[in-house]
Amino acid sequence: MTQELAEGPHTILPDDSEFIEVPSEREKIFVASPRQLMWWRFRRHRMALLSGVVLILLYLVALTWEFLAPYDPLRHDVQSAYAPPQRLRFFDEEGFPFPPFVYGLKGERDPETFRKIYEVDKSAKHPIKFMVKQGDPYRFWGFIESDLHLFGLEDNEGTVFLLGADRLGRDVLSRLLAATRISASIGLVGVIVSFVLGVLIGGISGYYGGTADIAIQRVIEFIRAMPSIPLWLALSAAIPKDWPVTRVYFAITIILSLIGWTGLARVVRGRFLSLREEDFVQAARFAGASEGRIIVRHMTPSFLSHIIASVTLAVPSMILSETSLSFLGLGMRPPALSWGVLLREAQNLQAVALAPWLLAPGLLVVIAVLAFNFVGDGLRDAADPYAR
Structure with missing residues (x-):
């Protein structure tokens, strides 16, 4: 059965179904509410949309930092003073291990400058675990006591300083x-x-x-x-x-x-x-x-x-x-x-x-x-x- 499409935006359904008028883009603008128009205009600003996602993530971090941080921010270890960032590694000599890991650090004093120099210790391999318990205890928002962290090390022999350490050996x-x-x-x-x-x-x-x-x-x-x-x-x-x-x-x-x-x-x-x-x-x-x-x-x-x-x-x-x-x-x-x-x-x-x-x-x-x-x-x- 042949049907002719009249002028205007329409959709033909099979058999004896009626025509359903589908508004065009211009017609949608005429009937849209001011809030819809504002959202459509804001969505066209790609950098604003991307920045909005960044700000949402930023405030999620602010709300849940106790859980996200691998260490207590006040925990210090002078032996790790100015330790460089440890690179998160996804490959080793055997291929692609899971979970990812970090190599240990060895620190030695320079005999001339007395500055501590760190070297990567490939003999010490520390797998990073997720949802780690028995970490540094904290009070979430000052009320809920917990020791659950998003990631960290199960053993206390190594460190995971993804952004390095400061002068007191605190995790940056x-x-x-x-x-x-x-x-x-x-x-x-x-x-x-x-x-x-x-x-x-x-x-x-x-x-x-x-x-x-x-x-x-x-x-x-x-x-x-x-x-x-x-x-x-x-x-x-x-x-x-x-x-x-x-x-x-x-x-x-x-x-x-x-x-x-x-x-x-x-x-x-x-x-x-x-x-x-x-x-x-x-x-x-x-x-x-x-x-x-x-x-x-x-x-x-x-x-x-x-x-x-x-x-x-x-x-x-x-x-x-x-x-x-x-x-x-x-x-x-x-x-x-x-x-x-x-x-x-x-x-x-x-x-x-x-x-x-x-x-x-x-x-x-x-x-x-x-x-x-x-x-x-x-x-x-x-x-x-x-x-x-």
């Missing part, structure tokens, strides 16, 4: 994984606080105007006119050195937030100035809505996508600020672990020359900052899905 990989939790979370926490302050203060400035607007803008100009680094140094120096790690963490977060809210406040103020005379705002006033409800439920959601993009681009600056403060010794302090604290090990040029793997936290900072910037670019493009 374990310390890097542990530092990810503080450095990655302090950016999010700081941006959340800045978001609340920026939207609240900027909304008041733009919605009410007048004296409130003038006073708030003068305060913003005063804060932005001050050099950021000296201001960080002054506020961080006020933190007592005997404070515990948790209190220092929140103090650094508040310091970064008190400085970082001004840019978002100005963006919100500008948007509120343009929106407060719109028809939907006047309709909400005539319907008897309170001013707080108008701001929170009507005006802010109308440009929430732009705020999300701005906040995403603000996270890397928070991470860099914390890293800078900790690197200078004014932020997080040992025994706390952050990327900046780990980079303090690389302050000594001689140590970097002997152990370049100590710069690994700097590489992770670069990856995180680039990933956030690419995701921010993608969200900024997706925030206006109707733009060409």
